[in-house]
Amino acid sequence: MGRCRPSRGRRVRRAGVPAGVALLLAALCAGTGPAAVREDFDPATVQKLDAAITDIMKQTGMPGLDIGLWMPGRGVYEKSFGIADKRTGTPMKSDLYSRIGSVTKTFTVTGVLQLVDQGKVGLDDPISRYVSGVPGGNSITLRQLAQMRSGLFDYTTDKAWLAGLRADPHRTYTPRRLVDVAFRHPPNFRPGAKWQYSNTNTVLLGMLVEKVSGQSLADYLREHVFAPLKLDDTSLPGDGALPDPHAHGYTDFTPEGTVADATNWNPSWAWAAGGIVSDLDDLHSWAPALADGRLLTRTTQAERLRTLPVGAIPGASYGLGILDFNGWLGHNGELPGYETIAAQLPAEKATLVVLINSDIDHRGKNLSSMIGNAVTSIVTPGHLWPAPVSTEAEAE
Template identity: 65%
Template sequence: MSFTRTTFAARRALPACATALLLLLTGAGTAPAAPPQGPAVNAAAAVPARAPSDPAGALDAGTVARLDTAIAAVMEKAGIPGASVGLWVPGRGAYVRSFGVADRRDGAPLKPDMYSRIGSVTKTFTVTGVLQLVDRGLVGLDDPISQYVDGVPGGERVTVRQLAAMRSGLYDYTSDPTFLDALRADPHRAYAPRQLLGYAFAHPPNFAPNAKWEYSNTNTVLLGLLVEKVSGKSLAAYLEERVFAPLGLDSTTLPAGSAFPDPHPQGYTTFSPDGAVVEATDWNPSWAWAAGAIVSDLEDLRAWVPALVDGRLLKPATQAERLRTEPVGVPGVGYGLGIARVDGWLGHNGELPGYETIAAGLPGSGVTLVVLVNSDIDRGGSLSTLIGRAVTQIVTPEHVWNLPSPSQVGENRR
């Protein structure tokens, strides 16, 4: 039930694509083939950050050893090629390490300073941009989307708030079989936002606005178009000016096409016509756009999470609206306005072919967790969740990051 898959609904039939947080992108189909095993992963092979990322230094040696062992064990069991993990705990220190390989062909190690595609964590940025427009009095949370974007089925009854909260009822274009077949056949193809909406609007809404919660990438694409209409700028330019630059997020971009700055790892997926393991590194994520196409790195996400959690780019009243999370049908999990609450953690996960991400923080404690994985070939649950759970069970046992797999919770999103 990973929210973040910019993912295709048929998760088992095809690998996840830029997901959002938990439930979002689950698929239905046959389980993907197990990935080929790369070089052995073990704690001794971990690559530490080039320098301490916290003035308090590293976590105590005992905790570091437990984390190294737990992460290596998860990676070996799940066949994860590489993972970078950042955990910052005020008053205790930091844990910033990379494990495994960036490239299975030459065994090059994954390193903490590499860029990654972050999938549905993108939604946290896009919705922040929308909420800034609310703060400026240019958009109302309860305005109908038809006021800003035309052609939306029932758009006069679907509000900005409902789109951000995943309560619009609009069909998720990443569930459309025609779209999935086209993407699988040519993952380098470029898509315009209106093309994506065309796939969605070929289907009637799944339910009346606000009747229930259901993850849909269509919602966030519409919000991206709203930002462009109201601001008069491209979404990429708006986010750079109003979100990335004010926080010094110099390694975070919404790239055009398949642009992917160096250094970056290869990303492994089974989202291919025959289900074989392939590299998705240079695939074009334009199909995910406002819902999942951002590129970032460990340090920028470490800076982004506290700003997301404390709302420093928003007015307090707007942040309070954002954090009014509603249940999504899974104990301990709720969803607000482009943000999820998971056993106390606030943030989002993300998945798209070849990459998985967690970016989350514990309100009031300053604890920040970032996980980056260069595969979305899930075996026994989302790869990023497997690592996030292992880490939080050790360091924050009272708050464990755990997003159940679809097989555990059922097809909640349908």
């Protein structure tokens, strides 16, 4: 879940390191400068978190990560581990830009919901009213698209398209070209019948935003979503260039399965479903704003948070472009070279952000989910980020 990766088939802050893990961290944990901000989780919790993260990094060979955990009344845990560039050995730092994959969906759907609040569209409008050529589009609503219940085929699982992307990850795709790949396949099920993750849904919603607003999606989000929250380091680029400074991203999504630097691969194929660039600081601001709906009316936010079970993962449900993982509201994301978690736990007013510069699964397990599960097992055992499910059997 949360993958914009095609199917396989802000600032620098550091504090002292507990003595028990100092030697281990020397190899994996990068310092981020002389200025330090207090780290006020109790020392025992900090030691557990340090040890859990460094252990997963050793197991998986993960190059680096930024993590922020903010829990009012309990403390702040914000650190950078490992390296941002294998070639130079440059350490990870919390002000580096990163691709956030499917966390992009939370922004795109917020844009749609703002148009709902303005009376320009309705959640139960058919997508055919705004985008032509959608198979069964008269029966597929904007709500079903945002809920991942449209039944439309996910273009990122088309085998011929995947082969083309692997062969040339720098090519540029238009949104219409993407959905046309999906439309060559019959729908997987009747609209509303069940939940199935499909990037096609969010690309269609991005096309709707452009049609109704008269702006490009990048301009609309900058003006109506990023700017009101002062997310100055968040953008939807029009090409493969990452702003500086950035973390290099490493992937095995290559024709031979070898590891490649995917930093400047063109994410136009992910666009509204996964193309946004951001950083730790901005996602720290975004996660609570997403969960409390401050850019939306109360009525529309309530609609967003009417989640339905996804079935495959215990404790997981999905609303309108938002996940509920055992009380954590937000999204995870993955595309070649990068993995992300940005979530808020309203029950404890806690925010969790994880940025990893690799999407290379460990024994079929997703890296960010491994980190998310380990961290929440320590700090919020009653609200776990789901443990990753191995996909090795399917991959083989």
